[in-house]
Amino acid sequence: MQEIRCIFKSFRRIQAKNNSPLAGAYRKRRLSKPSLAKDISLCCIGFLPFNISYKHEMKPFESVWTLRVMDQLEFDQRFMSQALGLAQAASAAGEVPVAALLVDPQSQKIIASAANTPIASHDPTAHAEICALSLAGQNIGNYRLNGLWLYVTLEPCAMCAGAIAHARIERLIFGASDPKGGAVISGTQFFEQPSCHWRPQVTGGIMAGESANLLKSFFRQRRS
Numbered sequence: 001m002q003e004i005r006c007i008f009k010s011f012r013r014i015q016a017k018n019n020s021p022l023a024g025a026y027r028k029r030r031l032s033k034p035s036l037a038k039d040i041s042l043c044c045i046g047f048l049p050f051n052i053s054y055k056h057e058m059k060p061f062e063s064v065w066t067l068r069v070m071d072q073l074e075f076d077q078r079f080m081s082q083a084l085g086l087a088q089a090a091s092a093a094g095e096v097p098v099a100a101l102l103v104d105p106q107s108q109k110i111i112a113s114a115a116n117t118p119i120a121s122h123d124p125t126a127h128a129e130i131c132a133l134s135l136a137g138q139n140i141g142n143y144r145l146n147g148l149w150l151y152v153t154l155e156p157c158a159m160c161a162g163a164i165a166h167a168r169i170e171r172l173i174f175g176a177s178d179p180k181g182g183a184v185i186s187g188t189q190f191f192e193q194p195s196c197h198w199r200p201q202v203t204g205g206i207m208a209g210e211s212a213n214l215l216k217s218f219f220r221q222r223r224s
């Protein structure tokens with residue numbers, strides 16, 4: 001048990017160093033003298049189903065597995081998966097299947113979510129990112145969305161990249177790249193331009209295959 005406590009203490013130091021959401025959660029809850037049970041349950045928030053009843057029989061190997069579960073990639077996949085669900089619903093409604101979520105990484109709560117609705121709303125600006133940003137601003141009562149992470153299933157276009165910069169989004173996570181209409185790693189690469197005054201951290205390719213397949217399937221159906 002002592003060995004396991006040491007592993008978790010080391011992990012907390014690594015997380016704090018990385019300034020991860022989990023480190024924020026630890027700081028927020030001020031777990032300066034954490035119990036192992038609390039540590040494990042905190043690790044489980046929002047992740048894969050996880051049995052905490054084995055705390056008295058946990059082996060070092062299993063604690064390594066726990067660290068893997070808490071990996072950033074899985075954190076991103078969790079929210080991207082939810083965005084893909086929204087995109088699927090948009091597809092069923094006849095909209096191009098793209099959806100976005102705004103997440104507070106500290107609390108791991110979704111602040112706003114939206115899918116593409118330009119056709120239904122007769123609004124050419126009603127891209128998923130714009131709708132989610134607008135809704136988040138209303139929800140938190142501020143036009144600056146500092147500290148929030150934006151998950152979107154497709155690489156944002158130039159309009160949405162501009163809105164992301166205006167909103168001061170901390171981190172942008174997108175699924176499939178969009179060589180034709182994207183403006184983050186494709187086309188104008190908006191965040192690299194001198195006229196852009198805010199550059200979020202960018203992670204691309206999260207569940208990119210699922211997103212691309214959804215789009216391909218949508219356009220294939222429209223053509224047939």
Ligand SMILES: [Zn+2]
Nearest residue numbers: 127156157160
């Ligand atoms: Zn857009």
